[in-house]
Amino acid sequence: MNLLQIGYRTLKTAVAAALAMWIAEQLKLDYYVFAAIIAILSIQSTRKKTFRSSYERIMASLLATVLGFILFEVIGYRPVTLLIYFILFLPSVQRLRLQDGFITSVVILTHLYTERQLNAHILLNESLLLGIGVGVGLLVNMYMPSLDLLIDDRREKIDQRIAALFFEVAAAIETGRVNHHALTLDETERLLREGKDAALKRMGNAIGRRNDDEDYAYFRMREQQFELLRGIVHHAEELVLVVEEGKKVADFFRTIGDNVRPEADAMVYISELEALLTRFRASALPVTREEFEVRSALLHMLQEAEQYLRLKQRYVNQKK
Numbered sequence: 001m002n003l004l005q006i007g008y009r010t011l012k013t014a015v016a017a018a019l020a021m022w023i024a025e026q027l028k029l030d031y032y033v034f035a036a037i038i039a040i041l042s043i044q045s046t047r048k049k050t051f052r053s054s055y056e057r058i059m060a061s062l063l064a065t066v067l068g069f070i071l072f073e074v075i076g077y078r079p080v081t082l083l084i085y086f087i088l089f090l091p092s093v094q095r096l097r098l099q100d101g102f103i104t105s106v107v108i109l110t111h112l113y114t115e116r117q118l119n120a121h122i123l124l125n126e127s128l129l130l131g132i133g134v135g136v137g138l139l140v141n142m143y144m145p146s147l148d149l150l151i152d153d154r155r156e157k158i159d160q161r162i163a164a165l166f167f168e169v170a171a172a173i174e175t176g177r178v179n180h181h182a183l184t185l186d187e188t189e190r191l192l193r194e195g196k197d198a199a200l201k202r203m204g205n206a207i208g209r210r211n212d213d214e215d216y217a218y219f220r221m222r223e224q225q226f227e228l229l230r231g232i233v234h235h236a237e238e239l240v241l242v243v244e245e246g247k248k249v250a251d252f253f254r255t256i257g258d259n260v261r262p263e264a265d266a267m268v269y270i271s272e273l274e275a276l277l278t279r280f281r282a283s284a285l286p287v288t289r290e291e292f293e294v295r296s297a298l299l300h301m302l303q304e305a306e307q308y309l310r311l312k313q314r315y316v317n318q319k320k
Helices: 008-026 033-042 047-075 079-095 099-115 120-140 148-175 182-205 214-236 246-258 267-282 289-319
Strands: none
Touching: 008 033, 008 120, 033 047, 033 099, 033 120, 047 079, 047 099, 047 120, 047 182, 079 099, 099 120, 148 182, 148 214, 148 246, 182 214, 214 289, 246 267, 246 289, 267 289
16 A cells, blocks of 8 residues: 555554653553553544644543542442542533543553552553653644645635636626636635645644634635525526626626736725626616516626625725
8 A cells, every 4th residue: 555545644643652652662651552541542633633732641540540549439349439539420421522532541541450559659650651651742742744735736726617617607798698607616615625624723723823824714705705605606597588687797808817816906896896786787778578577687696796795995905
């Protein structure tokens, strides 16, 4: 099997588990395999999640040790003690938001139950297992591949798809013939999802920085614009004939398509759109029902295009 096909997270998990178990075995710790389990659990999708998970694991283990020791000393090392322990421990970890540490703490409790005592040797053994597992997991998971190229690629492709949709809608307005947009819409939606997920993951890997990201803001803006564009495409599919007003609307949509890039100032096109809407409303009333339906669809398309442009201008203003 090609190592590139395994996936970097799978490879990191294997390395962390093997290294943690090897260190624990070299130190001749009891239950040394447990260090590998902790290391595996510590490998999360982002650095921030790894730090949070490690914190929960350590705090839950401390709570489990103290609570377990008290209950075992008071009630004894019996199955009923485990029942009482879980009744008390489960609500505690949920209230303290330490759920990620539940499995680790349960394993530590089973070690105490097996040993039927808690002395300095057992306490040191469990502390070292926990420290080795968490430490190796943190160390290995500090490597995260750069997502910059993926994000840049998704941004470029999304801009291209959105521009193409505007051009196709313009052609549909002028000709009355609509291409099948479903594949383009589905592809754009997939690219938006992948781009936003990548931006979120990069934010989760940025330790010590503010929890914001210009690329994430871009994908959120495009996601909202895409829903409006989906409505524009839907109205384009309702066009049953070509009307005179459609030429100006088609030209305007081509202008938007030519200026999809996020840095373009949308206020220029908003002003142009407002003038177009004014002329559109002042034009002669439709004569036939079909003409009325087409002009109504065009008006809805222009209104959604205005919202599209205002979302873009809001994004540009937030960047300043």
